[in-house]
Amino acid sequence: MAKNSTSPTAVPATAWLGRGRHLGPEPERDVRRNLIALKAAGVIDDFLDLDPVEAARSTDLFPRDEAADPGPSARRLFEARWRVGDGVTVRAQLTTYEPESRRTDSEGVGWVLAAEAERAWEEGWPAPSTVFWPDSDQVAWDHHTVPGVRLRAVNHLPKDDDEVRRLLRTCARQSWYIHVVVHEAMTPDVLGRQPVTAFLPPSLRHRVVEHRAAPEQALIADFALKRELGVGIPRGGAVVLPPAAQVAGYDPEHFTVRNIFLDGTEPTEFLDRIKRFASLPQPLPADAEPVLTRLRQGWHLLTPDEELVHARAMVTRYAKALEAMTASCDLYREAAESALAALAEATKGNGTPQTPAAPSAAAAKQNTSPLRALTKSFTRFRGPNGQGPDAQAP
Structure with missing residues (x-):
């Protein structure tokens, strides 16, 4: 079932976040080539290619926040700055990471990306991912952190029921993206097999992951969604999935369409539902907070x-x-x-400590004489004015 917990913070309206895996041999080279080409074409103003260790050491007089450190597994750090709209400046930072294990070659190199504009982000702006990565199917940078899922392609649900449930549960818990599920009422043709997310605005297109259920998976998909996320999917319809943390304003009925035609035409109704969901305050994933902090506090590319x-x-x-x-x-x-x-005062200037003088015999005798003891005893019986206890007030 979907969790009812709410995220303490939301993704800032000015920010764009993304992450994934690059399965190619030289991911940093692909980033470098794309940034060089875009700068030569005047698309971006400038960029930096930094060693993460040196970037972390390049603090000023005082160290930056620990969250600004990319960590020991970071491979390379890239920064880019460009302008969109009517001169709005965008700053973005991409970091590549070593795989968590070397068990398989398919794990690839992980990457995280954070971008922030000077004002609220607009859907028509270019996706920051296509600034660092080439927007080409020839470069395998768009693999999701969840194995078997891609960002710019149709992802068919597994055949096994348990695998379907596990996949949807993992995507809801670990993803920084918006996930949608589309059920194919019948096997589509070539045009219908294209992702419907291709019709979305540029900046939103790379934030949506599309899953497809085959015609015979209608009941499987509906049961898995209801069991794991508390939402259903109509036969031949589509639904925008909620994340693990509850999103204020999310109602499954408002983000579900009964019919979607996969014939290559633009599914306007469903695209409107996706845009409406994207406009809601999205919960900020816990592992995305340091990425955003690093962009803000560990920035190097200055004008x-x-x-x-x-x-x-x-x-x-x-x-x-x-x-x-x-x-x-x-x-x-x-x-x-x-x-x-x-x-000097204690040693009288000669460096030798002075021993306190012993009291004289006469003084000692005076202090211990019977007369002095008797005087002290009579003092205790004097009144407040020095008179005896029997004295009367005038």
Whole structure:
């Protein structure tokens, strides 16, 4: 069943997040070539190709937040900056990671991507994934973190019932994407086998993963969805799946269509449902928070104006640090001088500690005489004005 827990934070309206796996031999080379080509064509303003270790060390006077560190398994870090719309600046950061294990060659190299614009993200803007990766079927960068699932293709559900349930459950729990399930009322032709997500706007197209149920899987898909996520799918229809964390405003009836025609025409009704779902506040996955933090706090590709502001801020920070160090030195010097003065007074200047003088015999005798003891006893019986206890007030 779908979880009823709510995410404490939502994905910022200005952000675009994505992740996946590259199954090719040289993923960093593919990124490099695409960025070079886009910069030469004037599509992007600039980019950086960084070693993650050196990038993490390139802190200023004070270290950045630990979340800005990409981690020991990071292979390469890329940054790019471009403008969209009417000059809105977008900053994006892509990091590639070593596979978690080397058991199979099909695991590939993992990657995470975070982009943020100066204002709320618009669907018509280019997807940041196609800035770093070439938008070509010849490069296998679009594999989902869930094995067997791709981002830009139709993903047919497994034949086994348990596998269907496991796949849908894993996608809901681990994915940063929007997942949809489409049931084929009958086996489609060549045009109908194309993903319906291809009709979506550019920026949304690479955020939606499409699953297909074969004609004979109507009951299997409906049962698995109801069991794992609490939603159903009509025969010959389609549904937008909820994530593991509850999305405010999600109602299965509002994101389900009864009929979808897979004949190559644009499924307008279903696309509207996907767009409406994408406009809802999406829960920010826990493993996506450090990626967004790294983009904001570990950014290196500065504009000339930003470099000037950064340099001025560094001068101020160094001046404050120097002032604090000078104040500390003054305090240490004053403390040392006070200690030396106290030592000189205690040793009379010759370095030898002085033994306190013993009390004289006369003084000791005076302190222990019977007369002094008797005087102390009478003092206890005096009134507040020095008179005896029997004295009367005037």
